[in-house]
Amino acid sequence: MLSLSGFTTPWWFLLLLVVAALVAGYVWAQKRARKETLRFSNLAVLDRVAPKRQGWPKHVPAALLAVAMILLTVALSGPTAEQRIPRNRATVMLTVDVSLSMMAKDVEPSRLEAAKVAAKEFADKLTPGINLGLVSFAGTATVMVMPTTDRAGVKQAIDNLSLSEATATGDGINASMSAIDSFGKMVGGPGGAPPARIVLMADGGQTIPRDLNAPRGAYTKAGEAKKAGIPITTISFGTDYGTIDIEGQSQPVEVDDEAMEEIAGLSGGEFHKAASAEQLRRVYDTLGEQIGYEIKHTDASRPWLVLGTLAAIVAAVLSLLLGRRLP
Missing domain, CATH: 3.40.50.410 (von Willebrand factor, type A domain)
Structure with missing residues (x-):
């Protein structure tokens, strides 16, 4: 169960700035790739040689990876939960x-x-x-x-x-x-x-x-x-x-x-x-x-760590299945 009532090392949340930067970089890279595609002179040839990765599914691995990084950051920050002992x-x-x-x-x-x-x-x-x-x-x-x-x-x-x-x-x-x-x-x-x-x-x-x-x-x-x-x-x-x-x-x-x-x-x-x-x-x-x-306030990082790890694994698997490469 995801629960928390405080953090023992909240400075780890600074890593969210890195996550935000990576998300921004990913969005910029996608826009740049689209512009490069539009400049291709022979669209018929491009359609034959480029992998068919049209639509939103190609962004799922990247989104899952960002979610995984957020979950793992919360786990590193030492969340605690109130427990009746x-x-x-x-x-x-x-x-x-x-x-x-x-x-x-x-x-x-x-x-x-x-x-x-x-x-x-x-x-x-x-x-x-x-x-x-x-x-x-x-x-x-x-x-x-x-x-x-x-x-x-x-x-x-x-x-x-x-x-x-x-x-x-x-x-x-x-x-x-x-x-x-x-x-x-x-x-x-x-x-x-x-x-x-x-x-x-x-x-x-x-x-x-x-x-x-x-x-x-x-x-x-x-x-x-x-x-x-x-x-x-x-x-x-x-x-x-x-x-x-x-x-x-x-x-x-x-x-x-x-x-x-x-x-x-x-x-x-x-x-x-x-x-x-x-x-x-x-x-x-x-x-x-x-x-x-x-x-008492007890450690509550385990659920966040488990979910973050699972999200990263799923992101890696989907990336291989959809694009043969990591996002």
Whole structure:
């Protein structure tokens, strides 16, 4: 397939000037030959001795040769094509809010249960080379699984997520960064630690501490993640009409989209909103594509080289068949 998205040695395109000159020379030679023919005094004799090469077919070999030279020039210029390649070296910490607000049933069967299903699908669809870890947070944060390529362990830990009081979003981010740092020191080679990202899924505002800009606050930790080169992709999960029952009283648990978007922005990451289980799955599918694959520019000269060579061969064969000589 002929495709390209850039050239490694574009100066080879200067050869097209030579091709243009050869085409111009060929046209000039044909016009001159025609004039010489018209000056021939005995047209009857000319008709008997000259080869019958009237019409456009005699120009086909020359045209094919010019096309071949153009194709080969493109090949020499080092065309590249974008190719989607699975990542084999990256770290992702899935950081999940397990505060009591996650028991809300505005997303069936509940926010937490829907989140578990989507998170396990996300783990299954990630490319095998990605190291995936899991952190849960409520009043405190817990590293449930260190980054690993073992998806079974991560999915089992997701199944074991349970609810607790309060929401310490900053602690969740901090625990994820610590896990990434520890893992990076263990596996980092000459090229350094693998690239990392935090995927933060929460439904409500931070309650511990109340100030998002406090030392333990989510905004502060998002800024630290930015400095560490760890973008945070945030997923605000739930609706504005969610409620939970606490001691027989209904408590509203609206999602805090503004805070989640700010966390993503401060860390250099992206913000996503999901108000249903299906939307959450779509967000995770998108993240799986972004995280699991990368676009690389690979050599795309082979098709151009093959076609250029074939065109040159056909030009030579036709030249021998039509005129017993090369154009």
